[in-house]
Amino acid sequence: MPDEVKSAQEPKTAAWTKALSTGFEPMYAMNRRAFECWARGMSRLSHDMAQFMQSRLLEDSVMWEKLASCRDVTDAVDCESRFAAKASADYSEAAQKFSRLVFEIASNCSTGLRHAPTTGE
Numbered sequence: 797m798p799d800e801v802k803s804a805q806e807p808k809t810a811a812w813t814k815a816l817s818t819g820f821e822p823m824y825a826m827n828r829r830a831f832e833c834w835a836r837g838m839s840r841l842s843h844d845m846a847q848f849m850q851s852r853l854l855e856d857s858v859m860w861e862k863l864a865s866c867r868d869v870t871d872a873v874d875c876e877s878r879f880a881a882k883a884s885a886d887y888s889e890a891a892q893k894f895s896r897l898v899f900e901i902a903s904n905c906s907t908g909l910r911h912a913p914t915t916g917e
Contacts, residue, residue, distance in 0.1 A: 830905055837901030841894065848890045855882070 859879040866872040 833905040834901065837897070837904065841897050841901065844897065845890075845894065848886075852883070852886065855879075855886075 859875065862875050862879075863872060866875055
């Protein structure tokens with residue numbers, strides 16, 4: 797390729813690259829903020845879920861100890877029914893808590909995106 801043609805094409809390419817990179821800066825900043833928001837929220841959610849599972853496993857092991865100490869079928873059925881009622885209430889409460897937390901994560905992240913600046917940071 798002759799030098800005249802090559803040098804004439806380089807400024808156009810440089811201008812296009814500069815325009816493209818400038819156009820992505822606001823989107824990159826917005827995506828970074830969205831990811832950070834999502835990561836913080838998911839970290840909190842996974843922490844809360846791990847705590848819940850730990851407490852349920854502890855209660856399960858306590859129930860097995862109580863069940864092993866039952867001396868007749870009536871005691872065993874009573875133990876199981878109390879355990880099932882408590883577990884059901886715990887799981888229902890946890891499901892509501894986790895649903896609220898997921899909704900908060902979505903709301904917080906979308907609020908941050910709606911108020912995102914239109915220029916790079």
